[in-house]
Amino acid sequence: MQHPETDPAPQAAPPARHPVQYGSFRAYLFGRLSAMLAQYGMMIVLGWQAYNIARETMGTQGAAAQLGLIGLAQFLPLFLLTPVTGWVADHFDRRLIVRATLLLLIAGASLMALATFEGWVTLPLIFLIAVLVGIARAFNGPAFSALAPNLVPKESLPRAIALSSVAWQSGSIVGPAMGGYIYALTPWGAYATSALLYVVAMTAMLLIGKVPQAARDLTRHPLRQMVDGLSxxxxxxxxLATITLDLFAVLLAGATALLPVYARDILQVGSQGLGHLAAAPAIGAAVTALWFSFRPMEREVGVRMLAAVIIFGMATIVFGLTAFMPHGIAMEVALASLVVLGSADMVSVYIRSSLIQLYTPDAMRGRVGSVSQLTISASNELGEAESGFLAALVGPVTAVIAGGIGAIIITLAWARLFPEIRLARSFDPPDIRPNGAPAPPFAPTAKETTT
Incomplete structure (x- = not known):
């Protein structure tokens, strides 16, 4: 029997430690940011070189089609390998997977630095490196994303996932700006910088010791396990709703894929202007990430994700319309619209990535992460292909504007088809139901159902 007069009051649970207080997570965060900066800095330069080489023998629309092929070359390996890479991330040491792929990327970036320095870059070489990047991303994406939850205790997990998402998104937006600026100064230096950043990422990953990981399932055939993520x-x-929203919206609104076309032939600002254009989304994303670090989002996350994608589509339309504006203001409007685009994209990815990680059990994170990565790559690289091919058919300006309109239509349709998104209230991790499916974030609690 308890005696209120004498029994001590129950102690409140200590507050969760911030993820950056854990050394392994700090190394992971630094490594992931470095790798993403290198990867996306490399990708923008590959597109710029391919477009310029093609423009020597082709018109604007024919050269734009080469940008589409670059995106396709990166997407196809990931599309074909997705079932395997997710299973590998769930059954083998995720640190070793990341390290092996970083070695492959170091080799590719170094080769392109040498080829650019000596002047023997060709379209076939660019496509070969694009395929290599696609293969490396297919394996390190699921392993990287699934590793973060293994480095911190459960109570610190929501912030860890959010920070991991911010590092990925920051690298994906700041990287192109970095690549564009360095290429304007010294073309081979852009690839050399990527190679150096990959080395930094490798060093950071070597600092992470052995981490806990869910036990391997040895009772079922690997082929059956490979389709578990899709199922x-x-x-x-x-x-399904959160993943496919990004897939279709960003697939259509692939304005950044056509930045080389806008920089050279529409706004006529050259490689330095390309750096400015690529930096604009980075500024929007960085400011938004800084805001979240002080004021983390907690409520109405579903509605805010939908709103962010709509704003993303509107900003894409405004960017496309700069082709019809006076030359004196076109660049300023283009930069402003891209800042808004980057900010909206950061909000969307921050929410979506956090929800996907939090609502997936650890034993499935690699396979679900591979499916998520496939849709992200489809929206980015396949989106680049779609934008490039559409630009070749109807012109780059029409392609950008139509893509922005399409993203808005898709978002409104998803809000109606999947009310689960609109009703998502918070990032609170749900209980996992007996059948393995997580309770949705809007589901009533046990207390609510009995009152």
Whole structure:
């Protein structure tokens, strides 16, 4: 029997430690940011070189089609390898997977630095490196994303996932700006910088010791396990909605894929202007990430994600319309619209990535992460292909504007088809139901159902 007069009051649970207080997570965060900066800095330069080489023998629309092929070359390896890479991330040491792929990327970036310095860059070489990048990303994406939750205790997990998402998104937006600016100064230096950043990422990953990981499932055939990620997403309407929203919206609104066209032939600002254009989304994303670090989002996350994608589409339309504006203001409007685009994209990715990680059990994170990565790559690289090919058919300006309109239409349709998104209230991790499916974030609690 308890005696209120004498028994001590129950102690409140200590507050969760911030993820950066854990050494392994700090190394992971630094390594992931470095790798993403290198990867996306490399990708923008590959596109710029391919477009310029093609323009020597082709018109604007024919050269734009080469940008589409670059995106396709990166997407196809990931598309073909997705079932395997997710299974590998769930069954083998995720640190070793990341390290091996970083070695491959170091080799590719170094080769392009040498080829650019000596002047023997060709379209076939660019496509070969694009395929290599696609293969490396196919394996390190699921391993990287699934590793973060293994480095911190459960109570610190939501912030860890958010920080991991911010590092990935910051690198994906700041990287192109970095690549564009360095290429304007010294073309081979852009690739050399990427190679150096990959080395930094490798060093950071070597600092991470052995981490806990879910036990391997040895009772079922590997081929059956490989399709588990697809089945899990398909059966969970909430995850399906959040993943496919990004897939279709960003697939259509691929304005950044056509930045080389706008920089050279529409706004006529050259490689230095390309750096400015690529930096604009980075500024928007960085400011938004800084805001979240002080004022983390907690409520109405679903509605805010939908709003962010709509704003993303509107900013894309404004960017496309700069082709019809006076030369004196076109560049300023283009930069402003891209800042807004980057900010909206950061909000969307921050929410979506956090929800996907939090609503997936650790044993499935590699396979679900590979499905998520496939859709992200489809929206980015396949989106680049779509934008490039559409630009070749109807012109780059029409392609950008139509893509922005399409993103808005898709978002409104998803809000109606999947009310689960609109009803998502918070990032609070749900309980996992007996069948393995997580309770959706809007589901009533046990207390609510009994009152």
């Amino acid at each position: 899990y997403v398909r059966q969970n309407r909430f995850l």
